[in-house]
Amino acid sequence: xxxxxxxxxxxxxxxxxxxxxxxxxxxxxxxxxxxxxxxxxxxxxxxxxxxxxxxxxxxxxxxxxxxxxxxxxxxxxxxxxxxxxxxxxxxxxxxxxxxxxxxxxxxxxxxxxxxxxxxxxxxxxxxxxxxxxxxxxxxxxxxxxxxxxxxxxxxxxxxxxxxxxxxxxxxxxxxxxxxxxxxxxxxxxxxxxxxxxxxxxxxxxxxxxxxxxxxxxxxxxxxxxxxxxxxxxxxxxxxxxxxxxxxxxxxxxxxxxxxxxxxxxxxxxxxxxxxxxxxxxxxxxxxxxxxxxxxxxxxxxxxxxxxxxxxxxxxxxxxxxxxxxx
Numbered sequence: 001x002x003x004x005x006x007x008x009x010x011x012x013x014x015x016x017x018x019x020x021x022x023x024x025x026x027x028x029x030x031x032x033x034x035x036x037x038x039x040x041x042x043x044x045x046x047x048x049x050x051x052x053x054x055x056x057x058x059x060x061x062x063x064x065x066x067x068x069x070x071x072x073x074x075x076x077x078x079x080x081x082x083x084x085x086x087x088x089x090x091x092x093x094x095x096x097x098x099x100x101x102x103x104x105x106x107x108x109x110x111x112x113x114x115x116x117x118x119x120x121x122x123x124x125x126x127x128x129x130x131x132x133x134x135x136x137x138x139x140x141x142x143x144x145x146x147x148x149x150x151x152x153x154x155x156x157x158x159x160x161x162x163x164x165x166x167x168x169x170x171x172x173x174x175x176x177x178x179x180x181x182x183x184x185x186x187x188x189x190x191x192x193x194x195x196x197x198x199x200x201x202x203x204x205x206x207x208x209x210x211x212x213x214x215x216x217x218x219x220x221x222x223x224x225x226x227x228x229x230x231x232x233x234x235x236x237x238x239x240x241x242x243x244x245x246x247x248x249x250x251x252x253x254x255x256x257x258x259x260x261x262x263x264x265x266x267x268x269x270x271x272x273x274x275x276x277x278x279x280x281x282x283x284x285x286x287x288x289x290x291x292x293x294x295x296x297x298x299x300x301x302x303x304x305x306x307x308x309x310x311x312x313x314x315x316x317x318x319x320x321x322x323x324x325x326x
Contacts, residue, residue, distance in 0.1 A: 003100035004306040007061045009049025012307040023104045025076035030107050036119040037098040038067030039322035065098020069119040079107050087113040089122040101326045124296035124321035129285030132159040138266040139239035143168035148213045148228050150220040153180035155321040158297040161189050225249030234260050241266040
């Protein structure tokens with residue numbers, strides 16, 4: 001089979017399209033003939049050998065990738081043969097191996113997919129979808145909310161905009177560049193704003209129509225996060241799950257308390273356990289996809305173009321979930 005491997009840490013150019021031996025499923029495992037593999041920003045940190053990563057770096061040579069969807073073509077000892085031929089998706093954990101034409105995973109971590117469910121969308125929901133559900137559990141959307149979603153053209157942002165609209169809220173989506181803004185508007189946001197434009201805060205004020213924001217899903221931080229923070233009304237909620245700008249939104253305790261704001265974090269293993277664990281979140285996420293309530297945006301590259309996919313992801317040249325197609 002073909003797979004993407006890197007024999008050293010470095011830039012996207014270290015990712016090589018190589019021919020390697022097919023993996024064999026061990027006891028309790030199934031092998032997936034892959035139709036889609038997910039690309040995560042964390043993969044780029046592993047590729048670079050980032051020493052500030054909270055997770056252990058892979059042994060080299062390594063096959064990146066933590067999400068795969070496809071058809072079961074082999075089973076290991078102790079696995080029911082009825083799994084053969086089933087359409088499935090799995091999060092591979094830190095075993096990785098997703099950037100390949102075949103991947104193996106323990107059967108208890110695999111989810112069967114209904115006919116008609118797109119493999120690329122399933123890959124998006126097994127990881128990004130479950131994270132979106134965590135965020136929404138921390139900051140549930142109410143019908144009368146005025147919601148602001150930065151990075152609204154990204155994988156998480158796309159789903160958060162949809163969920164907020166499903167709840168009946170007024171939704172403002174922020175994105176960088178006209179193409180991304182168009183996508184946010186097409187996704188159903190009531191207002192889509194280009195935060196790279198010089199007058200974007202004036203546009204935001206007009207979109208608020210004299211109201212104050214009541215719910216802020218903050219994954220950007222920096223100057224964008226601060227600008228939205230200043231437009232939160234008394235008693236508003238702010239859910240933080242990252243700072244892609246390089247630093248978190250700056251705010252003092254006095255500001256938060258004086259305006260009655262509720263600021264919450266939406267990541268971490270304790271929160272996952274409170275929500276019933278990873279598998280329960282994955283099942284709920286895939287159910288939302290199957291029911292058509294949440295539909296992720298997918299940006300595809302061929303498997304052999306993994307280096308290009310990493311480069312585009314790091315340069316913010318992608319929209320939605322990045323997926324490799326073997």
